[in-house]
Amino acid sequence: MSEVIVVTSGKGGVGKTTTSANVGTGLAAMGKKVILIDTDIGLRNLDVVMGLENRIVYNLVDVVEGNCRIKQAIIRDKRYPTLFLLPSAQTRDKSAVNPSQMVRMISHLKDQFDYIILDCPAGIEQGFQNAIAGADRALVITTPEVSAIRDADRIIGLLEANEIHKIDLIINRIRYDMIKRGDMMSSEDVVEILSLPLLGMVPDDENVVIATNQGEPLVGSNTLAGKAYQNICYRILGREVPFLDLEKGVSFWARVSGIFHKG
Amino acid sequence: MFKNILKRKSSKEIAKDRLKILLISDRVNCSPEMMEMIKNDIAQVISKYMKIDTKSMEIQITKTGNKGRGLKNPTLYANIPILDLKND
Numbered sequence: 001m002s003e004v005i006v007v008t009s010g011k012g013g014v015g016k017t018t019t020s021a022n023v024g025t026g027l028a029a030m031g032k033k034v035i036l037i038d039t040d041i042g043l044r045n046l047d048v049v050m051g052l053e054n055r056i057v058y059n060l061v062d063v064v065e066g067n068c069r070i071k072q073a074i075i076r077d078k079r080y081p082t083l084f085l086l087p088s089a090q091t092r093d094k095s096a097v098n099p100s101q102m103v104r105m106i107s108h109l110k111d112q113f114d115y116i117i118l119d120c121p122a123g124i125e126q127g128f129q130n131a132i133a134g135a136d137r138a139l140v141i142t143t144p145e146v147s148a149i150r151d152a153d154r155i156i157g158l159l160e161a162n163e164i165h166k167i168d169l170i171i172n173r174i175r176y177d178m179i180k181r182g183d184m185m186s187s188e189d190v191v192e193i194l195s196l197p198l199l200g201m202v203p204d205d206e207n208v209v210i211a212t213n214q215g216e217p218l219v220g221s222n223t224l225a226g227k228a229y230q231n232i233c234y235r236i237l238g239r240e241v242p243f244l245d246l247e248k249g250v251s252f253w254a255r256v257s258g259i260f261h262k263g
Numbered sequence: 264m265f266k267n268i269l270k271r272k273s274s275k276e277i278a279k280d281r282l283k284i285l286l287i288s289d290r291v292n293c294s295p296e297m298m299e300m301i302k303n304d305i306a307q308v309i310s311k312y313m314k315i316d317t318k319s320m321e322i323q324i325t326k327t328g329n330k331g332r333g334l335k336n337p338t339l340y341a342n343i344p345i346l347d348l349k350n351d
Binding site for chain 1 (some may be wrong): 273274275276278279281282283285286289290
């Protein structure tokens, strides 16, 4: 049975694409057959985060317009044989695709993949409508900031209005040191405000930037963010995994990386 | 002045308070002023029958139910601490 997951946030720059890349890669590493679909037409990014930008021949718009068969547009990942990417078009705009075309395309893919992950563009316009059209469930990404939380709340309302009721929250870029001194909302605070089930907390980890520089998702690696993304994948698969103790985590992982740096 | 420093809210508290008020009006297209008026009216009515703590009472309109289960209709929650059940 396949599940269609849309990764969305409303606000830009909170980590939708990073989350899509890491969740998709993590699920593939756990043996699932996964396709990542970049629905941000005109501003394609998922390909570079995945390190697959040099392999693109056809894209989402080509598929929808019938310029190629869907198989020709799908790129196989270089690390995991069960991971695939359908890139977006860079030279077109959101109006090139409509929601019913998305639904039709996704229903084609459903019998071939365990997970279809849609990376949603920022905003609430047509790009958002396209991305959520065929989705069974949603991951709402936010950071512990007023603007991101406000936008997340709006997105949650729109998802529910579109009959998507399985909605989970991922809080990104958490800084434990700031929470500790009362300058950042904790995950409990954010959950209290948005009243959604919490699927994951990802610390603000410089390794995310390093991983993106290299085009290698860091899920499963020996980094705090890598662990956090791996746990999110386990929870998507239905396993109950305790949340990382970020305070403990910082000191422990700092120690580990300290050893590596010395060596 | 010292009192002010001691009483100063952390920036996190400020963010949380601002968000709570902001989201109420975002969710129902209802201004904070109107919410304040509703709150005062409710307080007045209840006060006829019992003694309540009007300072710490809270009202909130939520669209999403607990545990993410979407409620079809927005719900008004009122949290009104009772000081004395008999009001004489």
